[in-house]
Amino acid sequence: MTMVGELFLSAFLGLAFERLASIEIVSFFQGGKLKDDLLKKLEIKLLSINEVFNDAEERQMRDPNVKAWLDEVKDAVYEAEDLLDEIETEVCKTKSEAEFDTTSSKVRNFFTNVSVNPFEKKIESRIEDVLRKLEFLANQVELLGLKKRSGIAEKSSQRLQSSSLVDESSIYGRDVDKEVLTKFVLSDDGSGNHPSVITIVGMGGLGKTTLAQLVYSDKRMKDYFDLKAWVCVSEEFDVRRVTRAMLEAITLSKDDTRDLNTLQVKLAEKLMGRKFLLVLDDVWNENHTHWEVLQRPFCYGAPGSKILVTTRSERVASTMHSAEILNLKQLSEEDCWMLFTAHAFNKGDPFANPSLNAIGKKIVKKCKGLPLALKTLGSLLRTRLFPREWENILTSDVWNIPYDESNIIPALSLSYHYLPAHLKRCFAFCSLFPKDYEFDKEDLVMLWMAECFLQKPQTNQRIEDVGDEYFRRSTIQVFLPAIKCR
Structure with missing residues (x-):
């Protein structure tokens, strides 16, 4: 961030x-x-x-x-x-x-x-x-x-916590990866009571979480496993916090226990004799000792249990003694174009505005096969119908900035850059919260109201309706995809 x-x-x-x-x-x-x-x-x-x-x-x-x-x-x-x-x-x-x-x-x-x-x-x-x-x-x-x-943005009207839910209709180019990963997860590898670890490795914005969601939501998982749980781990690998998150994901209830031993005993009881699938999303921990402590309750599960991990680091995969590693690759040129057009054009039809096709294909190439970049820029360009506006994105200096790990930063930077000022303020406010913080939409709107970030409502419109409208804007939804709605 x-x-x-x-x-x-x-x-x-x-x-x-x-x-x-x-x-x-x-x-x-x-x-x-x-x-x-x-x-x-x-x-x-x-x-x-x-x-x-x-x-x-x-x-x-x-x-x-x-x-x-x-x-x-x-x-x-x-x-x-x-x-x-x-x-x-x-x-x-x-x-x-x-x-x-x-x-x-x-x-x-x-x-x-x-x-x-x-x-x-x-x-x-x-x-x-x-x-x-x-x-x-x-x-x-x-x-x-x-x-x-010219300030185009003024003229237009911390990775968030993931969940297991996914819209399969918006996924392109991952059918083969899904089947390979599904085969790993459903295999009987003879590992006894120690669950096998399967790791998806790839750079940021490549779709590791999305692929894990596809497999997790597959009907075959429900038939094969006695229970499933999804936990977003993130950079701070606190064993007690992650253990509590696993327990709460299984029981679907909050647990205020602070003692690690008690938490692990409770978790072991829930896993006892049951074949489970546990997804640990966005893992950064490379400390072997921390992993050894975390996985102690897992051996109480039934044979055939699996741990599915997503990470950017191959060292994490090694630390967790992964039985299988899937190195996720960029999307093909054809899949990139399909994903981009699904977000950039009305009803996903690029022929609706053929003057933008050539520029759009050049923009797609700059996204380097990264689904998040394609989705982000596609959503940004959906409401921009003139070639000059697309050319401004294509020729932006942001593409020339060197980045260490991922090519996703230019796309995110451009999408933020072209947000209207009132949406920039709201998004900026969200950065005050910790990474992976799970926002509640109504609570966040109230906070925006308290900071006077919401524009004055029109006749017969409540100020709360203005906040709701901000979430319906496709650009802000790209940045805040995991907000809970009451």
Whole structure:
């Protein structure tokens, strides 16, 4: 999430502009003794930086000078945000105090007193300090070679925890892999009471979890195994946490037990004499001792039990003594095009807009056979019907940025980059939660409401309906696919 975190500042620039135009802020400046042009100057400086922000966001990951400039901009914008917070708080405080004054003289005096209010004097000094910082940063734009962008995003209206559910109609090119993996899982390998470990290995965005979901949901698994459980492990391999997650997945109930021994005894009792299939998704642990402790209850299961693991690391597969390893490959060119068109074109029909086909095929090649990249960019382009918009994606500098492990980052970066500002803010807020955090949609909408991230509702529309609309947007669904809905 490091890359995504570095991109989020643009979302809060948009929020700053909205707050500068709020009734509380405008009335404070108009009614007080502050310099009349301070508010306008602050808005102009932020606008001048915003004009080059799209270019800076794309270049920051390959140009350390631009990254340093963005860090300084971030500090200045956050400082401006703090000032606006204090002003709004002061206005609300003064109005609240005035409610106990029948003549409302306190409010009038706050804005009309001949003497300068101490709060105003302090705020004025701090605003001027922020303006000096922004002026310095704006003067560096030409030196850094930053270019103004049109801001397409403004004109358009931590990997999350996985689950076992899958929409098979949206999967392409994995039939052979599924059958190979199914054969491994259903095989009688004579391993006794020690379940065999089968590992899917591949880079991020390749579809390891999706393949595991396909096998897990296959009817043959239900007929062959006495019980199944799905656990998302992720980077922090805490034996107690993972053991509790396995127990809860089997019992379908929450368990607050904190003692590891008690948890493992409970788990062993549930597995006793039963043939089970356990999926451990997104495993990063390469510590053999941790794995040895975790797998102790597994030997209580019946012969033929299996552990299905997904990981990016072959060392993880070795650590877990995998009996079978499936190295997942990129999709074929034909499957890539089918997956992309299913998301990019209405009803998956590329002939509905033939002028986009040639550009689309070039974009598909840049996705390097990664299903997540194809799905992400396809969803992004679905509402963009003009060749120029597709060309902008194809020729973006983001594709030229080197990445260590996966080619998925450019696609995700582009999809975030073209989100409208109000959706960027909501997505940025989600990054405050731990990786694999399981969101509840209604709770998250309430949090967005509390942060004033939701746009004002139209006539006969509730603010909650605005939050629901954000989830119906295909672009935000690509980023937040695993939110629970009540």
